[in-house]
Amino acid sequence: MFGINIYKNISNLKSNTLALVISVCLTCFSSSLSANIQVFDFDDDDLAKRFSHLTSILRCPKCQNQNLTGSNSTLSLDLKQIVYEKLKAGESDQQILSFMKQRYGDFILFDPEFSRDNALLWGGPLIFFSLILFLFMFWYKNNRIGTRASEDVRDLINTRETKND
Amino acid sequence: MENELQKTRSLLNPILTFGAFVIAFIFFYGLIGEDKTELPSQLIGQSTPVFKVEDIYNPSIIHTDKEFEGKIILVNVWASWCPSCYIEHPYWKQHSKNKDITLVGLNYRDTKGKALAFLRQQGDYYQWNLFDEKGRLGIEFGVYGAPETYLIDNKGKIRYRHVGIVNTKVFNEIILPLVEKIKQGS
Numbered sequence: 001m002f003g004i005n006i007y008k009n010i011s012n013l014k015s016n017t018l019a020l021v022i023s024v025c026l027t028c029f030s031s032s033l034s035a036n037i038q039v040f041d042f043d044d045d046d047l048a049k050r051f052s053h054l055t056s057i058l059r060c061p062k063c064q065n066q067n068l069t070g071s072n073s074t075l076s077l078d079l080k081q082i083v084y085e086k087l088k089a090g091e092s093d094q095q096i097l098s099f100m101k102q103r104y105g106d107f108i109l110f111d112p113e114f115s116r117d118n119a120l121l122w123g124g125p126l127i128f129f130s131l132i133l134f135l136f137m138f139w140y141k142n143n144r145i146g147t148r149a150s151e152d153v154r155d156l157i158n159t160r161e162t163k164n165d
Numbered sequence: 166m167e168n169e170l171q172k173t174r175s176l177l178n179p180i181l182t183f184g185a186f187v188i189a190f191i192f193f194y195g196l197i198g199e200d201k202t203e204l205p206s207q208l209i210g211q212s213t214p215v216f217k218v219e220d221i222y223n224p225s226i227i228h229t230d231k232e233f234e235g236k237i238i239l240v241n242v243w244a245s246w247c248p249s250c251y252i253e254h255p256y257w258k259q260h261s262k263n264k265d266i267t268l269v270g271l272n273y274r275d276t277k278g279k280a281l282a283f284l285r286q287q288g289d290y291y292q293w294n295l296f297d298e299k300g301r302l303g304i305e306f307g308v309y310g311a312p313e314t315y316l317i318d319n320k321g322k323i324r325y326r327h328v329g330i331v332n333t334k335v336f337n338e339i340i341l342p343l344v345e346k347i348k349q350g351s
Contacts, residue, residue, distance in 0.1 A: 061204060061309040074274060075309055078300050103307040105207040124192070131188075135181055142178070 038077055040084045047087050054083050054096060057111065061104050206326035207307055213321045214305035221272055221280060221294040228295050230321070236267045237347055238317040239340070241291070241331070242303060243270060245279040247311040253330040254287045260336050261290040265344050270294035273303045273311050316340060318347045 042048035052069065058079065060071035068076050068083070079100070086096050097109070106112040114122055208214075213230045220226035241257065243250040261268045270291035272280045277296065284294070297303055306315060307326075316325040325343055327335060 074300070075304075078274075078304060082304065101207070103207060103304060104309070105205060105307075107204050128189070128192070131185060135185055138181070139178060 038080065040080070042087075050093060051083060051087055054087075054093060055080055057109065058083070058097075058100060059108055059110050061108060067110060203328050204309065206323070208315075208323045209326065211323055213317055213323060214302070216295075216302050216305060218295040218297055218302050221270070221277070221284075221296040224296075228293060232293075233269075233317055233321055235319050237265055237319055237344055238267050238269055238315075240269050240271050240306070240315040240317065242273045242306070242308050242311050242313040242315075243283075244273045244275040244311045245283040246275065249330055250283075250312050251287065253312050253332075254290075256330070256332055256336070257290040258288060259333065260331065263341075263344075265348065267292050271302065271306075272296050273308060274298065274300040316343055 040048075040051060042051065055068040058068045060066045060068055060073055060076040060079075062073045062075045063071050066076075068080050082099075083096055086099070091099075100108045106115070106118065112118060213233055215230050217227055217229050220228060239260075241253075243254070257268060260266070268291050270293070272294055275296075275298065277298070280296070295302060300308075306313075310328065312330060314327045314331050315323055316327075318324050324347065325339065327339070331340070
């Protein structure tokens with residue numbers, strides 16, 4: 001009886017120690033995970049708004065379908081840091097966007113601007129749609145049942161008239 | 166006469182429809198066939214970014230873009246964390262034998278210890294190595310991954326950017342012809 005109690009005590013002690021070790025480990029690991037999240041401090045609300053706007057319209061070059069806000073890739077973190085530093089240094093939104101465009105091209109913008117290089121991309125669907133509309137109208141004009149019927153009637157009258165003559 | 170006209174009309178319609186399909190096919194095939202993960206470089210035809218970066222072995226040595234003047238440079242962006250760099254590295258042993266080219270390494274977002282271990286284990290075929298710990302020089306070049314390789318002519322203009330491994334095929338079929346062009350002065 002006594003022996004079992006001791007055994008129970010020891011096993012309780014063991015599980016307590018184990019729990020402690022696990023929690024310490026988890027704390028350590030969680031801190032190393034959270035180290036990947038950057039915090040950008042702004043004294044000025046206006047700057048903070050511009051920061052969140054810029055990082056939402058800039059695309060992460062590495063991850064394609066994410067903006068800088070949503071991406072935690074190292075490149076995005078670097079680019080966010082650059083946006084932060086440039087805002088702090090007093091650069092305008094336009095200056096920051098052109099800095100990014102010079103290095104990563106129109107791709108970096110989620111909403112690319114219209115230019116000579118991408119004119120076909122913008123205009124292409126319009127041209128294609130017009131072409132389809134044109135073809136449809138061409139087809140419709142030639143296949144109208146009404147036109148055909150009236151033409152047939154006219155032909156009939158013509159032949160009768162020539163017969164009567 | 167009228168019959169003939171109708172005949173040509175009825176022939177024209179399927180031809181036009183077929184034509185429209187062909188155009189649509191080419192358009193969409195072009196969209197699908199393109200590798201969307203590879204971005205065109207903005208810096209082709211532009212000057213090398215101005216920079217000041219320390220040497221990977223010796224922090225007191227500062228490398229600048231001025232060192233590129235008059236040389237045909239290949240800047241290879243690499244890192245010890247980049248798996249493809251281990252595959253690419255043996256190719257540099259071959260490529261670096263070419264005397265027309267100065268091979269410069271750009272160690273991108275790496276820690277010094279791991280980078281030096283990489284060079285010790287894999288061999289150092291670079292003329293010199295830029296240590297870009299924070300990745301800022303990489304961003305100046307428009308780097309978005311590793312490995313990437315930039316060909317810079319003797320006037321300091323960036324002529325070509327290759328994303329991925331520069332194997333023998335890429336080196337012989339793309340880079341060497343460009344180097345010949347540069348040597349001839351165009």
